Amino acid sequence: MERTTDQKVYDGPPLPEEVTGKELDRSVLDQLRGLPEKLAARVARHLAAAGLLIDSEPETAYQHTLAARGRASRVGVVREACGEAAYAAGHFAEALSELRAAKRMSGTNAYLPMMADCERALGRPERALELAKNPSVKKLERAQQVEMTIVEAGARFDLGEVDGALRTLENAHVRSVAREPWVVRLRYAYADLLLKAGRRDEAIEWFHRTVAVDGEQLTDAAERLEELEAEQA
Template identity: 70%
Template structure:
């Protein structure tokens, strides 16, 4: 898992990807799902064939029907012979061992209060191509993931895996799995799932999170490559800010502090908005200034960050205090 890049990592809600079924508040989902066929064949508990022997059909007699040792009582399953005891023992049902795929398919227990109605209408619409009971189960797993993603991202991730095991051909399911994997720190899985969702629905909303996954996996060059994608020009201001944060972080990963500062200086650092993306931009800029040895400038920007950070998303106040103590 990569370091906690506080104030720099893209928000799940900011890039547009956070509108998926695993996002906060239940989500709106990607733009149009793919094929409505579901992948409902994996891990359904396994076949029951071979769980118990058929009772030894050949043991009832030898040539010409003569009884074998142990007598007819044993052959007929009565308790009088040793053979009957063996068959009675072998005939007991043995506990089934769940494979990893089966456990993934089953998923965690679903909270009783989660019905699936919590999902955004757009997400529910994409599930309508599934059989009714299957759609209801997938919806509940996605809704549970949306409820849990902030407080227990690993459990949320397991819920999305259960949804994916049932409906892997739906873009909204792959998107939710990618977001939950990202929140839980499974960056390789997150990247693969968001790539799959992008192939299915053509959406570019996931690019900031995908770029940050590359950073976390030690590939800052790939993160910068995604940040330079032509589609970024069409992003909303908030989504552009998210990509800026990732690109600046990737530059820092490569030791390019000056380039990271230039990247951040092109962003709307002086915006009058108090939205979280502005808070995080200012914090990243202050943090990079300090890393570059420009402590006086960093102190000013930590104060400017704290001034609009009413939700205390960052530790800007503490960082400012620490700098002031060193300068005293």
């Protein structure tokens, strides 16, 4: 008998034999201990598979998290994983719903930047700005604060506030001499926004500044810089 759509989602994609679930961080495994042993093992394998695939095959990763959610929807880390995978796969409404659920369960505000970006992706920049004003943002780690700042700038740009968007990034230590990943992300966002604003020469300068600190190649700044300079030649 052919399985229904719901049954297929519950089953999830095939689990690679080499994925045991033990690849997960201990804090994640601890949250699964309240489940029956076999069930916890199955959920862990789906979460581990999702983690391995989220960059290369985000849709498959999302399907793995749906299979985990079907078995453990009351576990916060499962809803978090489902939200992150949905976000990576471009399912922003679903991601927002899952991240809201994870936030309720865990009480953490770490999901706020991603939630704001989902609102923006859904064409609701005003809601993204509301989340950016949440007092809890100031208590987030620096990298998460920067992510929220980038989303805020993007939302302002969406609303036609080009100068305000650029000032938002300029006021976020875009000229920091640190070489942390958040500096890379901030400079890249600034360069990208300058280009969208038609300030091409300044954008090229800031793509150069991004490449200078992006030793891990976290962005495609080098490729974009090469294209821009080729167009000028």
